[in-house]
Amino acid sequence: MPKPQKQAKVKELTERFRSSSGAMFAEYRGLTVKDATEVRRSLREADTTFSVVKNTLTRLAAREAGLEDVLVLLVGPTAVAFIGGDAVRGAKAVLEATRRFPSLTVKGAVIEGRFLAEEQARGLATLETKEVSVGKVAGMLQAPLAKTIYLLRAPLQRIAFALAQRGRQAA
Template identity: 45%
Template sequence: MATPEKAAAVSELRELFSNSDAAVLTEYRGLTVSKLGELRRSLGENAEYAVVKNTLTAIAAREAGVEGLNFDDLNGPTAIAFITGEPVEATKSLRDFAKQNPQLVIKSGYFEGKTLGEADIQKLADLESREVLLAKVAGAAKGSLSKAAALFQAPLSKTARTAEALRTKVEEQGGESAA
């Protein structure tokens, strides 16, 4: 029979799973409390880092209907970064923190119902943020429009330069014949 504390923990985890768009499972063995606090702060506002009990996490994930979570990675001291919104910034923070603190091991995760391995999370972290990608698309579109405008304007300006050259030549020839 489940104790009230375990039922509350499962309920809280189920809500975290339900409200998150992605999650990254990590092992934190050897990290101090102050280092875990530093990691939580580095993740930003769109991620919550929670130390979890493996069995309760598996129950909560199944109850929340989470697909794509690798339950085999729920062993040892586990903590999960629950990410809402775009996962790029949070995965960058996890990757950078793991580089500085080798005790943090990124195991796996899920995003949009798909299982992510460690390499997939690395690829996600290497992406640029959504805002940067949108800015690049907008810049490319603006550049294409500028080129198109210059292309449409070119025949007009070429015609104007040709007419000016002809006018100048006629004036020069008219000036020579009068002399």
């Protein structure tokens, strides 16, 4: 690749590191072209892109993006999965791909600027997505309010019931 193309690629990678919510690094030794295409297709559904780029270019881009910690992961054939949307959803998609394609193994990740070693990156699969977590918090916040409304309504319902009973007895 001529130097201007390499510089453009480094600039593109730097921008992808900065604009994505996370990036997962995986070794792809033994992954066929057909399998890599299938991995890309499956990750696209989770707003994640799978890229195979030279380690030297990835190293330069990571430095420019301020991600010095990930440099230790750039040894051997390394692919980068850039996560565009919810980091947990993207990480789950990558980990699902590693189950389907054993030749693809997770090395580590950087999620929202925070470096995660291999085990921590795999632990992301056990977390719930952002939408589910927000829904649970909203439900927990709503529950006390619903109980309060029920308690406030109960005396009014008792009075209305008593008046209705009185009306039936008088008739």
